[in-house]
Amino acid sequence: MNVHHTRKLPGRTVETTDGRKFLWFSGTDYLGMGHNEDLRNYVHSATETFGNHYGSSRNNSLRLDIYDESERQLADFLQSDAALIVSSGMWAGQLLMKEIENVVQSHSNPDNIIFHYAPGVHPALWGTAFQRTGLEWQEWAIRTVQKINGASPGTAHIICSDAVGSPMVKAFDFTIFDALEKPAWLILDESHSLGVLGVKGKGIYSNIGKKLLPQTVFVSSLNKAMGIPAGAISGPKSVIEKVRQSPWFAGASPPAPAYVYALKRLLEEDKYAAAHVLLMENIRYFNQRIAGSTLFESVAGYPVFCSTNAALFDYLLRNGVMASCFPYPSPADAPVTRIAVSSLHQKEDLDRLAEVCKQFIA
Secondary structure, three states, rough: OOOOOOOOOOOEEEEOOOOOEEEEEOOOOOOOOOOHHHHHHHHHHHHHOOEEEEOOOOOOOOOOOHHHHOOOOOHOOOOOOOEEEEEHHHHHHHHHHHHHHHHHHHHOOOOEEEEOOOOOOOOOOOOOOOOOOOOOOOHHHHHHHHHHHOOOOOOOEEEEEEOEEOOOEEEEEEEEEEHHHOOOEEEEEOOOOOOOOOHHHHHHHHOOOOOOOOHHHEEEOOOOOOOOOOOEEEEHHHHHHHHHOHHHOOOOOOHHHHHHHHHHHHHHOOOHHHHHHHHHHHHHHHHHHHOOOOEEEOOOOEEEEEEOOOHHHHHHHOOOOOEEEEOOOOOOOOOOOEEEOOOOOOHHHHHHHHHHHHHHHH
């Protein structure tokens, strides 16, 4: 795998240290927040009040109100009862996984707890019981419902899945779990869907059935579409309160409060919604330009286009377009050529990308 280096944050374009310039179609900055002036200004002004970081436990006897205020704003955006902001998306997942058995025990005191891990689920949701499955997601989901419905009484079930497939993009049908006849918990990693999928990018909350929703917990990186170097857990208030009392939460440093303030302001002023409109238009336009092509796996209304064709990445690179292609999440995984459209791209960028892709097919 060839590695390229740059000294400046990519936007529409990227210049490598050897002086070459490419159109940039990679990363996870789907809403272009890495170059968003509002976000930059909010962070800059907030450092006057909050400094560069907060060197304290969130559970200290003195607490910064901005964390609670931003969590209420985020919960409202996510249509959730409550939210908790932590230092990263990976820690949001691992923190919840460290506490989820205590959460389940406090609700039903089961004799046994069984975890059901979806194909390709992100390492943020891996626990000590994690096992890979070779099934496709839909077949796995159907079998999981059958296993839970046929399980003995007194067993609690925890289902762990990503909200959307990554790095190979796939859509998942969570209505399959509407057929559950016994109680279960659902934990979803929304890192690649938050800010992108759903109305105004609010995620897949509305895709979860009413029966399962009270026992559904979402975790997410905020450092992708949302542009905030932090992570979040959202769901039932009782779950969030239980996690907040955890020593794993109390002992971890929080994200920089200036960024948490910026998140609050961006949500209050609907700035993400404005960027989301631009992203949806760019996705629609690029889909039009490559209509009929079978080169990519993609999802409707989603900014990522993937291919397992090993030659595509190098061909794009030779023609001035940089995508990504590397093993993920482990070095043993097969590399996927992944093209990511963002709100920053202009129509001429998308025209050039489509042109090179058509040349590759020809």
